[in-house]
Amino acid sequence: MVAWFEIPVTDMDRAKKFYESVFNIEVGVHDMGGLLMGFFPMHEGASGAMGSLMKHESYTPSHEGTLVYFSCDDLQNELGRIVSSGGKSLQEKTQISPENGFMGLFEDTEGNRVALHSQK
Numbered sequence: 001m002v003a004w005f006e007i008p009v010t011d012m013d014r015a016k017k018f019y020e021s022v023f024n025i026e027v028g029v030h031d032m033g034g035l036l037m038g039f040f041p042m043h044e045g046a047s048g049a050m051g052s053l054m055k056h057e058s059y060t061p062s063h064e065g066t067l068v069y070f071s072c073d074d075l076q077n078e079l080g081r082i083v084s085s086g087g088k089s090l091q092e093k094t095q096i097s098p099e100n101g102f103m104g105l106f107e108d109t110e111g112n113r114v115a116l117h118s119q120k
Contacts, residue, residue: 005068008059009110011029012036014086015053016097018109021085022078023070026054061110068114075104075116 009015016027016038027038038053048071064074072078076093090113091105101119108114 002049004052005049005066006059007051007068007108007110007112007114008061008063008065009038009053010054011110012038012053012055014109015055018085018087019053022081024085029053036086061108061112063107063113065112069103069117070114072116074119075102075118079104079106080117085093085109 007015012029014029016029019025019038019040020027025041027040029036029038036053036055038055040053042050042053051068069119072077079093085111088107089104090107091103093102093104095102101117104116106114106116
């Protein structure tokens with residue numbers, strides 16, 4: 001049911017580098033009249049929400065704010081790149097249940113708490 005998400009950042013270049021490194025993707029940054037948006041890649045026909053990194057005075061990174069879950073094939077791969085990319089591991093790969101797969105938590109370079117999910 002999630003349609004869109006926004007992750008607040010204070011340093012777009014640092015955040016862009018972090019997410020590109022962790023997920024092996026390219027984040028496209030666009031200046032929307034003083035609002036910097038770093039768009040995560042969209043794959044036509046794929047399921048899941050679209051989203052963006054957001055740099056603007058009205059956005060403040062927070063460890064206690066909204067928790068976004070990124071879907072992965074095996075979240076251990078992404079968790080393994082968190083620290084070397086400048087983030088902090090908060091919760092190692094943990095089984096939710098046999099039916100619901102696994103989750104893990106990290107803090108990004110901006111101080112946001114973010115989650116990962118995978119079935120294996």
